[in-house]
Amino acid sequence: MAFSFSTRLTDLKKAENTVWDIIVIGGGITGAGILLDAQSRGLNAVLVEKEDFAWGTSSRSTKLIHGGLRYLKQMDIRLVREVGKERAIVHKNARNLVCPERMLLPIYSDGSLGWGLTSLGLKIYDWLAGVPKDEQRKMLSAEKTLFHEPLLKKDNLTGGGLYYEYRTDDARLTISVIKTACQQGAVALNHAEVKEFTYNDEGIIDGVKLTDHIHATDHTLRSKVVINAAGPWVDNVRSFQKNTSNSHLFLTKGIHIVVDREKLPLKQSAYFDAVDQRMMFAIPRGNIVYIGTTDTPYNDDVNQPYPTQKDVDYILQSTLRIFPDYPIETKDIQSTWSGLRPLIQQKGKGPSELSRRDEIFESKDGLLSIAGGKLTGYRKMAERIVNRAQRVIGHRLACQTKNLVLYGQDFDSTKDVRHLCDSVNTIIKGPSFLGERLVHLYGHFAMEIAERAQEQATNESEISLAALLQAELEYTIEHERVCSLSDFIIQRSGMLYFNRAWIDKHQELLKNTMAIHTQEIPTPFNDAQEALLEKAYQSVLAFR
Numbered sequence: 200m201a202f203s204f205s206t207r208l209t210d211l212k213k214a215e216n217t218v219w220d221i222i223v224i225g226g227g228i229t230g231a232g233i234l235l236d237a238q239s240r241g242l243n244a245v246l247v248e249k250e251d252f253a254w255g256t257s258s259r260s261t262k263l264i265h266g267g268l269r270y271l272k273q274m275d276i277r278l279v280r281e282v283g284k285e286r287a288i289v290h291k292n293a294r295n296l297v298c299p300e301r302m303l304l305p306i307y308s309d310g311s312l313g314w315g316l317t318s319l320g321l322k323i324y325d326w327l328a329g330v331p332k333d334e335q336r337k338m339l340s341a342e343k344t345l346f347h348e349p350l351l352k353k354d355n356l357t358g359g360g361l362y363y364e365y366r367t368d369d370a371r372l373t374i375s376v377i378k379t380a381c382q383q384g385a386v387a388l389n390h391a392e393v394k395e396f397t398y399n400d401e402g403i404i405d406g407v408k409l410t411d412h413i414h415a416t417d418h419t420l421r422s423k424v425v426i427n428a429a430g431p432w433v434d435n436v437r438s439f440q441k442n443t444s445n446s447h448l449f450l451t452k453g454i455h456i457v458v459d460r461e462k463l464p465l466k467q468s469a470y471f472d473a474v475d476q477r478m479m480f481a482i483p484r485g486n487i488v489y490i491g492t493t494d495t496p497y498n499d500d501v502n503q504p505y506p507t508q509k510d511v512d513y514i515l516q517s518t519l520r521i522f523p524d525y526p527i528e529t530k531d532i533q534s535t536w537s538g539l540r541p542l543i544q545q546k547g548k549g550p551s552e553l554s555r556r557d558e559i560f561e562s563k564d565g566l567l568s569i570a571g572g573k574l575t576g577y578r579k580m581a582e583r584i585v586n587r588a589q590r591v592i593g594h595r596l597a598c599q600t601k602n603l604v605l606y607g608q609d610f611d612s613t614k615d616v617r618h619l620c621d622s623v624n625t626i627i628k629g630p631s632f633l634g635e636r637l638v639h640l641y642g643h644f645a646m647e648i649a650e651r652a653q654e655q656a657t658n659e660s661e662i663s664l665a666a667l668l669q670a671e672l673e674y675t676i677e678h679e680r681v682c683s684l685s686d687f688i689i690q691r692s693g694m695l696y697f698n699r700a701w702i703d704k705h706q707e708l709l710k711n712t713m714a715i716h717t718q719e720i721p722t723p724f725n726d727a728q729e730a731l732l733e734k735a736y737q738s739v740l741a742f743r
Protein backbone atom coordinates (compact mmCIF):
# COMPACT_ATOMS: atom_id res chain seq x y z
CA MET A 200 0.00 0.00 0.00
CA ALA A 201 1.42 3.41 -0.97
CA PHE A 202 0.90 5.60 2.07
CA SER A 203 4.27 7.29 2.23
CA PHE A 204 5.69 10.77 2.41
CA SER A 205 6.70 10.50 -1.25
CA THR A 206 3.23 9.46 -2.53
CA ARG A 207 1.51 12.30 -0.67
CA LEU A 208 1.63 14.70 -3.63
CA THR A 209 0.01 12.11 -5.91
CA ASP A 210 -2.73 11.66 -3.33
CA LEU A 211 -3.21 15.41 -3.06
CA LYS A 212 -3.72 15.60 -6.84
CA LYS A 213 -6.13 12.66 -6.72
CA ALA A 214 -8.03 14.37 -3.90
CA GLU A 215 -8.39 17.47 -6.03
CA ASN A 216 -9.44 15.65 -9.20
CA THR A 217 -12.13 13.45 -7.64
CA VAL A 218 -15.70 14.22 -6.62
CA TRP A 219 -15.88 12.40 -3.28
CA ASP A 220 -18.88 10.96 -1.52
CA ILE A 221 -17.49 12.21 1.78
CA ILE A 222 -14.79 14.66 2.84
CA VAL A 223 -13.82 14.20 6.49
CA ILE A 224 -12.24 17.18 8.28
CA GLY A 225 -10.03 16.06 11.18
CA GLY A 226 -7.55 13.20 11.48
CA GLY A 227 -8.24 12.21 15.08
CA ILE A 228 -9.88 8.93 16.04
CA THR A 229 -13.35 10.28 15.17
CA GLY A 230 -12.35 11.30 11.64
CA ALA A 231 -10.30 8.11 11.19
CA GLY A 232 -13.28 5.96 12.19
CA ILE A 233 -15.56 7.80 9.75
CA LEU A 234 -13.05 7.40 6.90
CA LEU A 235 -12.82 3.65 7.49
CA ASP A 236 -16.56 3.18 7.96
CA ALA A 237 -17.38 5.08 4.76
CA GLN A 238 -14.69 3.50 2.58
CA SER A 239 -15.34 -0.04 3.79
CA ARG A 240 -19.06 0.34 2.94
CA GLY A 241 -18.08 1.12 -0.65
CA LEU A 242 -18.28 4.91 -0.47
CA ASN A 243 -15.46 7.08 -1.72
CA ALA A 244 -13.87 9.05 1.12
CA VAL A 245 -11.00 11.46 1.75
CA LEU A 246 -9.70 12.78 5.09
CA VAL A 247 -7.80 16.01 5.65
CA GLU A 248 -5.91 16.89 8.83
CA LYS A 249 -4.35 20.29 9.50
CA GLU A 250 -1.35 18.96 11.49
CA ASP A 251 -0.37 15.31 11.73
CA PHE A 252 -2.83 12.43 12.14
CA ALA A 253 -3.84 12.14 15.83
CA TRP A 254 -2.13 15.43 16.64
CA GLY A 255 -5.17 16.67 18.63
CA THR A 256 -6.86 14.98 21.58
CA SER A 257 -6.36 11.55 20.02
CA SER A 258 -2.69 11.42 21.06
CA ARG A 259 -3.30 13.01 24.47
CA SER A 260 -5.81 10.76 26.22
CA THR A 261 -5.32 8.30 29.10
CA LYS A 262 -4.92 5.68 26.36
CA LEU A 263 -7.54 3.29 27.73
CA ILE A 264 -10.36 1.58 25.92
CA HIS A 265 -12.83 1.79 28.77
CA GLY A 266 -15.56 -0.57 29.77
CA GLY A 267 -17.53 2.43 31.00
CA LEU A 268 -17.21 2.06 34.77
CA ARG A 269 -17.47 5.81 35.34
CA TYR A 270 -20.78 5.93 33.45
CA LEU A 271 -22.19 3.52 36.00
CA LYS A 272 -21.56 6.16 38.66
CA GLN A 273 -23.62 8.54 36.47
CA MET A 274 -26.30 5.80 36.09
CA ASP A 275 -25.96 5.93 32.28
CA ILE A 276 -26.83 2.26 31.81
CA ARG A 277 -27.21 2.41 28.01
CA LEU A 278 -23.74 3.90 27.67
CA VAL A 279 -22.16 1.24 29.95
CA ARG A 280 -23.74 -1.46 27.76
CA GLU A 281 -22.62 0.16 24.52
CA VAL A 282 -19.02 0.82 25.51
CA GLY A 283 -18.72 -2.65 27.05
CA LYS A 284 -19.69 -4.19 23.71
CA GLU A 285 -17.53 -1.77 21.75
CA ARG A 286 -14.50 -2.54 23.88
CA ALA A 287 -14.78 -6.23 22.99
CA ILE A 288 -15.06 -5.40 19.27
CA VAL A 289 -12.13 -2.97 19.27
CA HIS A 290 -10.01 -5.58 21.09
CA LYS A 291 -10.96 -8.37 18.67
CA ASN A 292 -10.01 -6.20 15.68
CA ALA A 293 -6.56 -5.20 17.01
CA ARG A 294 -5.46 -7.64 19.71
CA ASN A 295 -1.88 -6.35 19.79
CA LEU A 296 -2.92 -2.72 20.21
CA VAL A 297 -5.90 -3.03 22.55
CA CYS A 298 -4.88 -5.32 25.39
CA PRO A 299 -6.46 -6.21 28.75
CA GLU A 300 -4.86 -4.30 31.62
CA ARG A 301 -5.57 -5.35 35.21
CA MET A 302 -6.54 -2.34 37.28
CA LEU A 303 -6.42 -2.14 41.09
CA LEU A 304 -8.94 0.03 42.86
CA PRO A 305 -7.85 0.46 46.49
CA ILE A 306 -10.60 1.05 49.06
CA TYR A 307 -10.07 3.21 52.15
CA SER A 308 -12.40 3.74 55.11
CA ASP A 309 -12.08 7.50 54.50
CA GLY A 310 -12.32 7.20 50.67
CA SER A 311 -15.15 8.01 48.26
CA LEU A 312 -16.44 4.41 47.90
CA GLY A 313 -16.89 1.70 50.52
CA TRP A 314 -16.06 -2.01 50.06
CA GLY A 315 -19.71 -3.07 49.66
CA LEU A 316 -20.58 -0.38 47.15
CA THR A 317 -17.42 -1.03 45.10
CA SER A 318 -18.10 -4.77 45.07
CA LEU A 319 -21.70 -4.25 43.97
CA GLY A 320 -20.78 -1.56 41.43
CA LEU A 321 -18.10 -3.72 39.79
CA LYS A 322 -20.46 -6.72 39.73
CA ILE A 323 -23.20 -4.73 37.98
CA TYR A 324 -20.58 -3.34 35.62
CA ASP A 325 -19.36 -6.88 34.72
CA TRP A 326 -22.92 -7.86 33.92
CA LEU A 327 -23.90 -4.75 31.96
CA ALA A 328 -20.66 -4.48 30.00
CA GLY A 329 -20.61 -8.24 29.23
CA VAL A 330 -17.13 -8.65 30.73
CA PRO A 331 -15.60 -12.10 29.93
CA LYS A 332 -15.50 -14.48 32.92
CA ASP A 333 -11.72 -14.45 33.40
CA GLU A 334 -11.73 -10.66 33.54
CA GLN A 335 -14.59 -10.24 35.99
CA ARG A 336 -14.00 -8.33 39.19
CA LYS A 337 -12.22 -9.81 42.19
CA MET A 338 -12.58 -8.27 45.62
CA LEU A 339 -9.50 -8.36 47.82
CA SER A 340 -8.67 -8.07 51.51
CA ALA A 341 -6.35 -5.25 52.60
CA GLU A 342 -3.48 -7.75 52.80
CA LYS A 343 -4.08 -9.08 49.26
CA THR A 344 -4.46 -5.53 47.96
CA LEU A 345 -1.00 -4.71 49.30
CA PHE A 346 0.35 -7.91 47.78
CA HIS A 347 -0.80 -6.68 44.37
CA GLU A 348 0.58 -3.18 44.97
CA PRO A 349 2.93 -2.81 47.96
CA LEU A 350 3.42 0.92 47.35
CA LEU A 351 -0.14 1.82 48.38
CA LYS A 352 -0.82 3.82 51.56
CA LYS A 353 -1.60 1.34 54.32
CA ASP A 354 -3.52 3.62 56.74
CA ASN A 355 -7.29 3.07 56.55
CA LEU A 356 -6.94 0.56 53.70
CA THR A 357 -9.89 -1.84 53.94
CA GLY A 358 -9.38 -3.79 50.72
CA GLY A 359 -9.44 -3.43 46.98
CA GLY A 360 -11.15 -4.37 43.75
CA LEU A 361 -9.40 -5.84 40.73
CA TYR A 362 -11.04 -5.26 37.37
CA TYR A 363 -9.92 -4.86 33.76
CA GLU A 364 -9.49 -1.86 31.53
CA TYR A 365 -7.96 -2.24 28.05
CA ARG A 366 -4.82 -0.27 27.36
CA THR A 367 -4.01 1.07 23.94
CA ASP A 368 -1.94 3.70 22.24
CA ASP A 369 -4.47 6.29 21.06
CA ALA A 370 -2.33 7.74 18.25
CA ARG A 371 -1.37 4.28 16.99
CA LEU A 372 -5.01 3.23 17.02
CA THR A 373 -5.85 6.31 14.96
CA ILE A 374 -3.11 5.73 12.37
CA SER A 375 -3.99 2.03 12.17
CA VAL A 376 -7.62 2.88 11.41
CA ILE A 377 -6.50 5.41 8.77
CA LYS A 378 -4.09 2.91 7.19
CA THR A 379 -6.86 0.31 7.02
CA ALA A 380 -9.11 2.81 5.24
CA CYS A 381 -6.35 3.76 2.79
CA GLN A 382 -5.68 0.10 2.08
CA GLN A 383 -9.31 -0.05 0.94
CA GLY A 384 -8.86 2.94 -1.40
CA ALA A 385 -9.46 6.00 0.80
CA VAL A 386 -7.11 8.99 0.70
CA ALA A 387 -5.77 10.66 3.87
CA LEU A 388 -3.70 13.84 3.89
CA ASN A 389 -1.94 15.18 6.95
CA HIS A 390 -0.72 18.80 7.16
CA ALA A 391 -3.66 19.94 5.02
CA GLU A 392 -5.80 22.59 6.70
CA VAL A 393 -9.38 23.40 5.72
CA LYS A 394 -9.89 27.15 5.61
CA GLU A 395 -13.26 27.58 3.85
CA PHE A 396 -16.30 25.76 2.49
CA THR A 397 -17.53 25.92 -1.10
CA TYR A 398 -21.27 26.11 -1.88
CA ASN A 399 -23.46 25.04 -4.80
CA ASP A 400 -26.19 27.24 -6.32
CA GLU A 401 -28.71 26.09 -3.70
CA GLY A 402 -26.45 27.24 -0.89
CA ILE A 403 -25.46 23.69 0.09
CA ILE A 404 -21.84 22.93 1.01
CA ASP A 405 -20.20 20.94 -1.79
CA GLY A 406 -16.53 21.02 -0.87
CA VAL A 407 -13.66 22.62 1.01
CA LYS A 408 -10.76 24.92 0.27
CA LEU A 409 -7.57 23.91 2.00
CA THR A 410 -3.95 24.90 2.38
CA ASP A 411 -1.38 22.17 1.98
CA HIS A 412 1.31 23.05 4.52
CA ILE A 413 3.89 20.74 2.98
CA HIS A 414 4.03 22.55 -0.37
CA ALA A 415 2.44 25.84 0.77
CA THR A 416 -0.26 25.58 -1.91
CA ASP A 417 -4.04 26.04 -1.93
CA HIS A 418 -6.52 23.45 -3.24
CA THR A 419 -10.24 22.86 -3.62
CA LEU A 420 -11.80 19.45 -2.92
CA ARG A 421 -15.38 18.52 -3.95
CA SER A 422 -17.81 16.11 -2.33
CA LYS A 423 -21.46 15.19 -1.82
CA VAL A 424 -21.15 15.46 1.96
CA VAL A 425 -18.66 17.20 4.25
CA ILE A 426 -18.25 15.87 7.79
CA ASN A 427 -16.69 18.05 10.44
CA ALA A 428 -14.89 15.73 12.88
CA ALA A 429 -12.48 18.37 14.16
CA GLY A 430 -12.78 17.47 17.87
CA PRO A 431 -12.08 20.57 19.99
CA TRP A 432 -12.01 22.61 16.75
CA VAL A 433 -15.56 21.62 15.71
CA ASP A 434 -16.91 25.09 16.53
CA ASN A 435 -13.93 26.70 14.81
CA VAL A 436 -14.60 24.74 11.61
CA ARG A 437 -18.31 25.63 11.89
CA SER A 438 -17.27 29.29 11.94
CA PHE A 439 -16.21 28.90 8.27
CA GLN A 440 -19.89 28.48 7.33
CA LYS A 441 -21.72 31.45 5.79
CA ASN A 442 -24.32 31.29 8.55
CA THR A 443 -22.87 30.03 11.80
CA SER A 444 -25.12 29.46 14.78
CA ASN A 445 -24.22 29.09 18.49
CA SER A 446 -21.24 27.16 19.71
CA HIS A 447 -21.90 23.57 20.75
CA LEU A 448 -18.77 22.66 22.64
CA PHE A 449 -17.58 22.95 26.20
CA LEU A 450 -13.84 22.24 26.33
CA THR A 451 -12.14 20.78 29.37
CA LYS A 452 -8.43 20.18 29.70
CA GLY A 453 -6.85 16.99 30.99
CA ILE A 454 -3.14 16.58 31.61
CA HIS A 455 -0.87 13.59 32.31
CA ILE A 456 2.63 13.48 33.72
CA VAL A 457 5.32 10.90 32.94
CA VAL A 458 7.97 9.82 35.47
CA ASP A 459 10.69 7.21 35.45
CA ARG A 460 9.45 3.91 36.88
CA GLU A 461 12.36 3.95 39.34
CA LYS A 462 10.76 7.02 40.93
CA LEU A 463 7.46 5.19 41.34
CA PRO A 464 8.13 1.47 40.93
CA LEU A 465 4.53 0.34 40.56
CA LYS A 466 3.85 -3.36 40.11
CA GLN A 467 0.60 -2.68 38.36
CA SER A 468 -1.94 -0.06 37.21
CA ALA A 469 -4.10 1.65 39.80
CA TYR A 470 -7.29 3.72 39.80
CA PHE A 471 -7.51 5.82 42.93
CA ASP A 472 -9.11 8.82 44.65
CA ALA A 473 -7.51 12.17 43.78
CA VAL A 474 -7.32 14.93 46.41
CA ASP A 475 -10.85 16.02 45.44
CA GLN A 476 -13.78 13.72 44.63
CA ARG A 477 -12.36 12.70 41.25
CA MET A 478 -10.52 9.49 40.33
CA MET A 479 -7.08 9.19 38.78
CA PHE A 480 -5.04 6.53 36.95
CA ALA A 481 -1.38 5.57 37.46
CA ILE A 482 -0.28 3.30 34.60
CA PRO A 483 3.14 1.68 34.21
CA ARG A 484 4.35 1.40 30.60
CA GLY A 485 7.82 -0.07 30.09
CA ASN A 486 10.33 1.97 32.05
CA ILE A 487 7.95 4.81 32.87
CA VAL A 488 4.71 5.43 34.74
CA TYR A 489 2.14 7.94 33.53
CA ILE A 490 -0.39 9.52 35.85
CA GLY A 491 -3.55 11.51 35.17
CA THR A 492 -5.77 13.16 34.60
CA THR A 493 -7.27 16.55 35.40
CA ASP A 494 -10.62 17.91 34.20
CA THR A 495 -10.83 21.72 34.18
CA PRO A 496 -12.79 24.13 31.96
CA TYR A 497 -10.62 25.51 29.15
CA ASN A 498 -11.05 28.84 27.35
CA ASP A 499 -7.52 29.51 26.08
CA ASP A 500 -5.74 28.74 22.76
CA VAL A 501 -7.10 25.43 21.42
CA ASN A 502 -3.84 24.83 19.54
CA GLN A 503 -1.64 24.96 22.64
CA PRO A 504 -3.22 23.42 25.71
CA TYR A 505 -0.24 23.27 28.08
CA PRO A 506 -0.28 22.07 31.69
CA THR A 507 0.00 24.72 34.39
CA GLN A 508 1.99 24.26 37.58
CA LYS A 509 -1.39 24.07 39.36
CA ASP A 510 -2.43 21.09 37.18
CA VAL A 511 0.89 19.40 37.89
CA ASP A 512 0.65 20.06 41.64
CA TYR A 513 -2.83 18.52 41.71
CA ILE A 514 -1.47 15.29 40.22
CA LEU A 515 1.64 15.28 42.43
CA GLN A 516 -0.44 15.80 45.61
CA SER A 517 -2.96 13.12 44.63
CA THR A 518 -0.14 10.67 43.88
CA LEU A 519 1.66 11.43 47.14
CA ARG A 520 -1.55 10.82 49.08
CA ILE A 521 -1.87 7.28 47.74
CA PHE A 522 1.85 6.37 47.40
CA PRO A 523 3.27 8.28 50.41
CA ASP A 524 6.69 6.59 50.46
CA TYR A 525 7.50 7.66 46.90
CA PRO A 526 7.18 11.45 46.68
CA ILE A 527 7.52 12.72 43.14
CA GLU A 528 8.71 16.25 42.55
CA THR A 529 8.29 18.56 39.58
CA LYS A 530 11.93 17.95 38.59
CA ASP A 531 11.23 14.20 38.25
CA ILE A 532 8.73 14.76 35.45
CA GLN A 533 10.17 13.58 32.12
CA SER A 534 7.33 14.81 30.00
CA THR A 535 3.66 15.75 30.04
CA TRP A 536 0.82 15.94 27.60
CA SER A 537 -2.43 17.82 27.76
CA GLY A 538 -5.55 17.30 25.74
CA LEU A 539 -8.92 18.95 25.33
CA ARG A 540 -12.19 17.08 25.71
CA PRO A 541 -14.65 18.26 23.05
CA LEU A 542 -17.73 17.89 25.30
CA ILE A 543 -21.26 18.90 24.39
CA GLN A 544 -22.53 21.92 26.32
CA GLN A 545 -25.16 21.15 28.97
CA LYS A 546 -26.50 24.00 31.06
CA GLY A 547 -25.77 23.95 34.82
CA LYS A 548 -23.31 21.01 34.75
CA GLY A 549 -19.69 21.04 35.94
CA PRO A 550 -16.80 19.62 33.83
CA SER A 551 -16.79 16.14 35.36
CA GLU A 552 -20.60 15.87 35.26
CA LEU A 553 -20.91 16.59 31.54
CA SER A 554 -21.99 13.56 29.52
CA ARG A 555 -19.30 11.88 27.41
CA ARG A 556 -21.93 10.98 24.80
CA ASP A 557 -21.40 12.01 21.22
CA GLU A 558 -23.80 14.12 19.25
CA ILE A 559 -24.34 14.88 15.55
CA PHE A 560 -25.29 18.39 14.43
CA GLU A 561 -26.74 18.92 10.96
CA SER A 562 -26.67 22.46 9.56
CA LYS A 563 -29.10 23.86 6.99
CA ASP A 564 -26.24 24.10 4.48
CA GLY A 565 -25.68 20.34 4.79
CA LEU A 566 -22.59 20.32 7.02
CA LEU A 567 -22.56 17.34 9.38
CA SER A 568 -20.60 17.89 12.59
CA ILE A 569 -19.86 15.31 15.27
CA ALA A 570 -18.42 15.92 18.72
CA GLY A 571 -18.25 14.48 22.20
CA GLY A 572 -17.76 10.75 22.66
CA LYS A 573 -14.64 8.80 23.54
CA LEU A 574 -11.81 6.95 21.90
CA THR A 575 -13.60 3.77 22.99
CA GLY A 576 -16.78 4.49 21.04
CA TYR A 577 -15.16 5.67 17.82
CA ARG A 578 -16.50 2.84 15.65
CA LYS A 579 -20.09 3.29 16.73
CA MET A 580 -19.86 7.09 16.33
CA ALA A 581 -18.63 6.55 12.77
CA GLU A 582 -21.44 4.13 12.01
CA ARG A 583 -24.06 6.63 13.16
CA ILE A 584 -22.77 9.60 11.19
CA VAL A 585 -22.09 7.64 8.00
CA ASN A 586 -25.67 6.31 8.22
CA ARG A 587 -26.78 9.95 8.36
CA ALA A 588 -24.50 10.95 5.45
CA GLN A 589 -25.86 8.12 3.31
CA ARG A 590 -29.32 9.67 3.46
CA VAL A 591 -27.89 12.66 1.61
CA ILE A 592 -25.83 10.58 -0.80
CA GLY A 593 -28.78 8.26 -1.47
CA HIS A 594 -27.13 4.94 -0.54
CA ARG A 595 -28.13 2.32 2.01
CA LEU A 596 -24.88 0.39 2.28
CA ALA A 597 -24.42 -1.56 5.51
CA CYS A 598 -21.68 -0.81 8.05
CA GLN A 599 -18.78 -3.30 7.72
CA THR A 600 -16.47 -2.40 10.59
CA LYS A 601 -17.73 -4.74 13.32
CA ASN A 602 -15.67 -7.62 11.96
CA LEU A 603 -13.05 -5.61 10.13
CA VAL A 604 -9.63 -6.44 11.55
CA LEU A 605 -7.26 -3.50 11.36
CA TYR A 606 -4.53 -3.70 8.72
CA GLY A 607 -1.56 -5.71 10.00
CA GLN A 608 -3.26 -6.53 13.31
CA ASP A 609 -4.84 -9.90 12.53
CA PHE A 610 -4.23 -12.16 15.51
CA ASP A 611 -6.56 -15.00 16.54
CA SER A 612 -5.59 -14.77 20.18
CA THR A 613 -3.31 -13.05 22.67
CA LYS A 614 -1.11 -16.16 22.37
CA ASP A 615 -0.55 -15.33 18.68
CA VAL A 616 0.56 -11.85 19.68
CA ARG A 617 3.09 -13.38 22.08
CA HIS A 618 4.40 -15.68 19.32
CA LEU A 619 5.07 -12.70 17.10
CA CYS A 620 6.88 -10.94 19.99
CA ASP A 621 9.11 -14.02 20.33
CA SER A 622 9.86 -14.10 16.59
CA VAL A 623 10.68 -10.39 16.48
CA ASN A 624 12.88 -10.74 19.56
CA THR A 625 14.73 -13.65 17.92
CA ILE A 626 15.80 -11.23 15.22
CA ILE A 627 16.60 -8.33 17.55
CA LYS A 628 18.52 -10.52 20.04
CA GLY A 629 18.22 -7.76 22.65
CA PRO A 630 16.05 -7.10 25.72
CA SER A 631 12.58 -8.60 25.16
CA PHE A 632 10.72 -5.32 25.74
CA LEU A 633 12.10 -4.01 22.41
CA GLY A 634 10.21 -6.61 20.40
CA GLU A 635 7.13 -6.37 22.62
CA ARG A 636 6.98 -2.61 22.12
CA LEU A 637 7.22 -2.95 18.34
CA VAL A 638 4.51 -5.62 18.17
CA HIS A 639 2.22 -3.65 20.48
CA LEU A 640 2.54 -0.55 18.30
CA TYR A 641 2.95 -1.95 14.77
CA GLY A 642 1.37 -5.42 14.82
CA HIS A 643 2.72 -7.68 12.05
CA PHE A 644 4.70 -4.75 10.60
CA ALA A 645 7.02 -5.09 13.62
CA MET A 646 8.69 -7.93 11.73
CA GLU A 647 9.35 -5.65 8.74
CA ILE A 648 10.97 -3.07 11.05
CA ALA A 649 13.13 -5.70 12.80
CA GLU A 650 14.24 -7.20 9.45
CA ARG A 651 15.04 -3.77 8.09
CA ALA A 652 17.20 -3.10 11.17
CA GLN A 653 18.87 -6.49 10.72
CA GLU A 654 19.87 -5.59 7.16
CA GLN A 655 21.55 -2.46 8.46
CA ALA A 656 23.31 -4.29 11.32
CA THR A 657 26.93 -5.18 10.68
CA ASN A 658 27.25 -8.51 12.47
CA GLU A 659 25.28 -11.44 13.85
CA SER A 660 25.02 -10.13 17.41
CA GLU A 661 22.32 -7.99 19.02
CA ILE A 662 20.79 -5.31 16.80
CA SER A 663 21.70 -1.88 18.13
CA LEU A 664 19.05 0.53 19.37
CA ALA A 665 20.29 3.02 16.79
CA ALA A 666 19.62 0.58 13.93
CA LEU A 667 16.16 -0.18 15.33
CA LEU A 668 15.23 3.49 15.66
CA GLN A 669 16.42 4.22 12.15
CA ALA A 670 14.43 1.30 10.78
CA GLU A 671 11.31 2.39 12.67
CA LEU A 672 11.60 5.95 11.38
CA GLU A 673 12.15 4.77 7.80
CA TYR A 674 9.17 2.45 8.03
CA THR A 675 6.88 5.26 9.21
CA ILE A 676 8.09 7.64 6.49
CA GLU A 677 7.47 5.00 3.83
CA HIS A 678 4.26 3.46 5.17
CA GLU A 679 2.64 5.92 7.58
CA ARG A 680 3.13 9.30 5.91
CA VAL A 681 5.49 10.76 8.52
CA CYS A 682 6.50 14.19 7.19
CA SER A 683 8.65 15.45 10.08
CA LEU A 684 10.62 14.14 13.04
CA SER A 685 7.96 15.69 15.24
CA ASP A 686 5.29 13.47 13.59
CA PHE A 687 7.49 10.47 14.35
CA ILE A 688 8.53 11.10 17.94
CA ILE A 689 5.03 12.05 19.12
CA GLN A 690 2.18 10.63 17.06
CA ARG A 691 3.76 7.57 15.39
CA SER A 692 6.07 6.20 18.07
CA GLY A 693 5.20 8.07 21.31
CA MET A 694 8.95 8.23 22.03
CA LEU A 695 8.92 11.81 23.24
CA TYR A 696 6.58 10.72 26.05
CA PHE A 697 7.77 7.22 26.80
CA ASN A 698 11.37 6.84 25.56
CA ARG A 699 12.86 10.33 25.86
CA ALA A 700 16.39 9.02 26.51
CA TRP A 701 16.40 7.14 23.18
CA ILE A 702 15.66 10.16 21.06
CA ASP A 703 17.90 12.46 23.11
CA LYS A 704 20.78 10.05 22.48
CA HIS A 705 20.10 9.38 18.80
CA GLN A 706 18.73 12.73 17.70
CA GLU A 707 21.43 13.37 15.06
CA LEU A 708 20.87 9.97 13.46
CA LEU A 709 17.11 10.55 13.36
CA LYS A 710 17.52 14.05 11.94
CA ASN A 711 19.85 12.77 9.22
CA THR A 712 17.52 9.89 8.33
CA MET A 713 14.59 12.28 8.11
CA ALA A 714 16.57 14.72 5.97
CA ILE A 715 17.69 12.03 3.51
CA HIS A 716 14.10 10.91 2.94
CA THR A 717 12.50 14.33 2.69
CA GLN A 718 15.24 15.93 0.58
CA GLU A 719 14.12 13.85 -2.44
CA ILE A 720 11.12 16.18 -2.53
CA PRO A 721 12.29 19.69 -1.60
CA THR A 722 9.40 21.58 0.03
CA PRO A 723 9.01 24.76 2.07
CA PHE A 724 7.92 22.50 4.94
CA ASN A 725 11.40 20.97 5.15
CA ASP A 726 12.83 24.33 6.18
CA ALA A 727 10.53 24.27 9.21
CA GLN A 728 11.72 20.87 10.49
CA GLU A 729 14.04 22.26 13.19
CA ALA A 730 11.39 24.66 14.47
CA LEU A 731 8.81 21.87 14.60
CA LEU A 732 11.14 19.66 16.59
CA GLU A 733 11.87 22.47 19.01
CA LYS A 734 8.12 23.06 19.42
CA ALA A 735 7.56 19.36 20.10
CA TYR A 736 10.20 19.31 22.84
CA GLN A 737 8.83 22.51 24.37
CA SER A 738 5.29 21.16 24.41
CA VAL A 739 6.12 18.25 26.72
CA LEU A 740 7.75 20.41 29.39
CA ALA A 741 6.00 23.72 28.81
CA PHE A 742 4.82 24.17 32.42
CA ARG A 743 8.36 24.56 33.78
Ligand code: FAD
Nearest residue numbers: 225227228229249255256257260261263393430453574575
Ligand atom coordinates in the same frame (compact mmCIF):
# COMPACT_ATOMS: atom_id res chain seq x y z
P1 FAD B 1 -9.12 15.10 17.91
O1 FAD B 1 -8.31 13.93 18.20
O2 FAD B 1 -8.77 16.36 18.58
O3 FAD B 1 -9.07 15.29 16.33
C1 FAD B 1 -9.54 16.44 15.68
C2 FAD B 1 -8.53 16.79 14.62
O4 FAD B 1 -9.08 17.80 13.77
C3 FAD B 1 -7.23 17.37 15.18
O5 FAD B 1 -6.15 16.50 14.90
C4 FAD B 1 -7.10 18.73 14.50
O6 FAD B 1 -5.78 19.07 14.18
C5 FAD B 1 -7.98 18.55 13.27
N1 FAD B 1 -8.48 19.82 12.72
C6 FAD B 1 -8.96 20.87 13.41
N2 FAD B 1 -9.28 21.88 12.57
C7 FAD B 1 -8.98 21.46 11.31
C8 FAD B 1 -9.06 22.07 10.04
N3 FAD B 1 -9.49 23.31 9.87
N4 FAD B 1 -8.66 21.35 8.96
C9 FAD B 1 -8.19 20.07 9.11
N5 FAD B 1 -8.08 19.47 10.31
C10 FAD B 1 -8.48 20.14 11.41
N6 FAD B 1 -11.34 8.40 25.67
C11 FAD B 1 -11.24 7.08 25.90
O7 FAD B 1 -11.98 6.30 25.32
N7 FAD B 1 -10.33 6.57 26.78
C12 FAD B 1 -9.50 7.36 27.50
O8 FAD B 1 -8.67 6.87 28.25
C13 FAD B 1 -9.63 8.76 27.33
N8 FAD B 1 -8.87 9.59 28.06
C14 FAD B 1 -8.92 10.93 27.84
C15 FAD B 1 -8.09 11.77 28.57
C16 FAD B 1 -8.05 13.13 28.31
C17 FAD B 1 -7.15 14.01 29.10
C18 FAD B 1 -8.85 13.66 27.27
C19 FAD B 1 -8.78 15.11 26.95
C20 FAD B 1 -9.72 12.84 26.55
C21 FAD B 1 -9.76 11.47 26.84
N9 FAD B 1 -10.60 10.59 26.13
C22 FAD B 1 -10.55 9.25 26.35
C23 FAD B 1 -11.47 11.10 25.08
C24 FAD B 1 -10.86 10.92 23.69
O9 FAD B 1 -9.47 11.11 23.73
C25 FAD B 1 -11.48 11.91 22.71
O10 FAD B 1 -12.88 11.78 22.76
C26 FAD B 1 -11.03 11.66 21.28
O11 FAD B 1 -9.63 11.55 21.19
C27 FAD B 1 -11.50 12.82 20.41
O12 FAD B 1 -11.09 12.54 19.11
P2 FAD B 1 -11.48 13.49 17.91
O13 FAD B 1 -11.03 12.84 16.66
O14 FAD B 1 -12.92 13.85 18.00
O15 FAD B 1 -10.68 14.84 18.19
